[in-house]
Amino acid sequence: MTSVAPLPSEHLTERQKRLVELGRQFLYPNYRQPELVFTRGLGSVLWDDAGQRYLDFYAGIAVSALGHAHPRLVRALSEQAGRLIHVSNYYFNEPNVRLAAELCRLTGMDRAFFCNSGTEAIEASLKLARRHFHSKGETARLRVIAFKNSFHGRTLGALAATGQDKYRDGFGELPNVTHVSYGDARAVHAALAPDVAAIVVEPVQGEGGVLPAPPGFLKELRQLTNQHGSLLIADEIQTGVGRTGTFLSMEQQGVKADIVALAKGLGGGVPIGAMVCRAALEGALPPGSHGSTFGGNPLASAAALAVLEALTADGILARVKPLGERLGAGLSRLAERHSRLVETARGTGLLQALVLKAEVDARAVLGAFQQAGLLVTIAGGQALRFSPPLVVTEHEIDEALQIADRVLSSYS
Ligand SMILES: *Cc1c(COP(=O)(O)O)cnc(C)c1O
Numbered sequence: 001m002t003s004v005a006p007l008p009s010e011h012l013t014e015r016q017k018r019l020v021e022l023g024r025q026f027l028y029p030n031y032r033q034p035e036l037v038f039t040r041g042l043g044s045v046l047w048d049d050a051g052q053r054y055l056d057f058y059a060g061i062a063v064s065a066l067g068h069a070h071p072r073l074v075r076a077l078s079e080q081a082g083r084l085i086h087v088s089n090y091y092f093n094e095p096n097v098r099l100a101a102e103l104c105r106l107t108g109m110d111r112a113f114f115c116n117s118g119t120e121a122i123e124a125s126l127k128l129a130r131r132h133f134h135s136k137g138e139t140a141r142l143r144v145i146a147f148k149n150s151f152h153g154r155t156l157g158a159l160a161a162t163g164q165d166k167y168r169d170g171f172g173e174l175p176n177v178t179h180v181s182y183g184d185a186r187a188v189h190a191a192l193a194p195d196v197a198a199i200v201v202e203p204v205q206g207e208g209g210v211l212p213a214p215p216g217f218l219k220e221l222r223q224l225t226n227q228h229g230s231l232l233i234a235d236e237i238q239t240g241v242g243r244t245g246t247f248l249s250m251e252q253q254g255v256k257a258d259i260v261a262l263a264k265g266l267g268g269g270v271p272i273g274a275m276v277c278r279a280a281l282e283g284a285l286p287p288g289s290h291g292s293t294f295g296g297n298p299l300a301s302a303a304a305l306a307v308l309e310a311l312t313a314d315g316i317l318a319r320v321k322p323l324g325e326r327l328g329a330g331l332s333r334l335a336e337r338h339s340r341l342v343e344t345a346r347g348t349g350l351l352q353a354l355v356l357k358a359e360v361d362a363r364a365v366l367g368a369f370q371q372a373g374l375l376v377t378i379a380g381g382q383a384l385r386f387s388p389p390l391v392v393t394e395h396e397i398d399e400a401l402q403i404a405d406r407v408l409s410s411y412s
Contacts, residue, residue: 016049034370041068044392046375054370055400057388058377062206062238062351065265066310067389073268076306077299085299089291095301102308103276106247107260110279114272114296118237118263119153121273122200124290125233125259126157128277129198132231132284141197141230147182149380151207152200152235161200164208183213185220192224198231198259199224203249206238209380210346210353218253231258231281237273241265242311242390244349245321252348265390268310270303316390324349326394327386330401338408341365343382350390353383354404365407374403 019037037049044067046054056064066073080095087093100112113124126144133141144161146152152161159167160174168174178196180187182205199221205211225232234257239249243265246252250260258281263273273295294300311317324347331345331354343355356362362378369376369384379385388396 013050019049034367036370043067043069044389044396053373055374055388055396055403057386057392057400058375059387059389060269061264061377062243062387063264063267064269065241065243065307065390066268066316067391068269070268070306070310070391072310072314073303073306076302077270080299080302083298086294086297088293089296093296093298093301095298095305096296099296099301099305099308102305103262103274106308106312107276108256109260109276111277111282113275113277113285113290114301115275115292116271116294116300117153117273118261119155119158119273120292120295121237121261121263121275122152122158122161122233122235123155124275125200125235125261125277126161126198127290128259128275128281128284129231129233131289132281133197135284140195142176143193143195143197144177145188145191145196145199146177146179147201147205148179149182149205149208149211150179150200150202150235151205152202153237182208182211183217185217185224188221188224192228192230196228196230198233200233200235202235203239203253204244204348204351205380206351206385207379209355209383210351210385211380212346212348213253216253218250218255222255222257225258233257233259233261235261237261237263239351241307242317242320242349243351243387245317245324247311247317249348266307267300267303268307270300272300272304274304311390320349320390323390323392323394323397324352327352327388327397327401330397331386331404334401334404334408337405338411341408341411347386350386350388350392352386353379354386356382356384358382365411368407368410369404372403372407374400374407 016037020035038046039049040047044056046056103112130142146161146163148163150163152158160177163179178191180191234250236248240262259277266272331352335342335345341360343357345354347353362382377385
């Protein structure tokens with residue numbers, strides 16, 4: 001898969017430079033892109049405009065579940081684009097109703113609402129929880145319990161749930177959410193009161209630094225919400241769609257939430273988000289109370305269906321656990337070998353991290369990895385997050401570990 005000849009590079013490098021200049025001039029400068037323009041990909045490999053090869057171990061922030069140019073996804077998209085791209089939610093469309101059925105089957109839920117991003121899936125989940133109690137006459141149940149160091153998205157509602165100041169600073173008051181320490185069931189218990197509609201939790205704090213929930217914690221949240229009559233919202237935007245080895249990460253703890261938010265890997269790179277919920281909540285958002293113009297459009301739905309088919313019918317999901325163990329074991333070996341630089345390795349499935357010591361410049365290490373042909377991202381300040389496509393091969397995992405080892409050795 002990786003034996004594609006490099007492109008002739010000279011003038012393409014010039015072209016890349018011009019594109020970077022154009023981007024620097026006209027794009028809103030809220031990101032921090034390096035001087036790279038990716039022009040094509042195949043599986044877990046990306047090529048920049050100069051023909052340089054990179055191992056893609058970030059997958060567009062845990063999005064490209066099937067890697068790049070996966071034949072199933074390409075076929076589904078081109079066939080659907082030639083047939084029907086958009087009709088709005090005024091009418092049913094075939095890929096979308098099939099997707100809803102398949103997603104409910106895979107999550108054990110009963111109803112699916114579609115939107116275009118993770119943030120929107122959280123927004124829908126929060127609105128559903130509030131509206132559910134409103135429709136039962138409990139109009140004062142508006143508060144949500146969320147966790148410190150969490151990430152739930154950037155619209156004002158999702159941002160209110162997000163428990164990190166770096167995302168919230170400067171945006172004013174973000175009300176109705178109480179943040180407690182992740183893993184602290186006693187603090188959750190103390191924060192529960194009659195005005196709490198829901199608890200929203202990530203099974204693994206992704207942006208927070210790839211921190212899996214402590215054993216038993218999610219079960220305790222389930223028990224607390226049951227006792228208290230409030231709802232449990234699982235933010236599986238990063239951990240869902242097979243990323244941690246099961247379709248939903250919470251399955252591994254034997255916990256079923258009331259509402260699950262999905263996005264990232266769901267469309268394999270095509271923007272789509274979903275909120276799935278139990279039948280008991282189906283009356284809370286009647287026609288007119290919530291919606292999305294693009295949500296559930298045939299093109300994005302066809303992409304998501306192709307992803308779900310590939311995960312199940314092609315056996316990709318079944319490979320995630322062993323591949324994750326290989327990656328995790330390799331990162332643990334690196335943590336031992338380079339203990340001067342690395343604090344620890346942690347993660348689950350194909351969501352893993354190498355956590356650098358506080359005094360190490362994580363951004364510099366990331367840059368050195370990139371120079372050496374390995375792409376990862378930083379999460380939670382010091383964690384180098386490895387979230388390769390779910391189609392990654394054992395050979396590619398070994399190659400990524402070798403590159404990381406070489407770069408870290410050059411630092412020691
Ligand atoms: C990425 C992410 C979001 C936000 O998703 P967007 O598609 O960027 O809006 C929310 N929650 C979690 C856990 C995420 O990882």
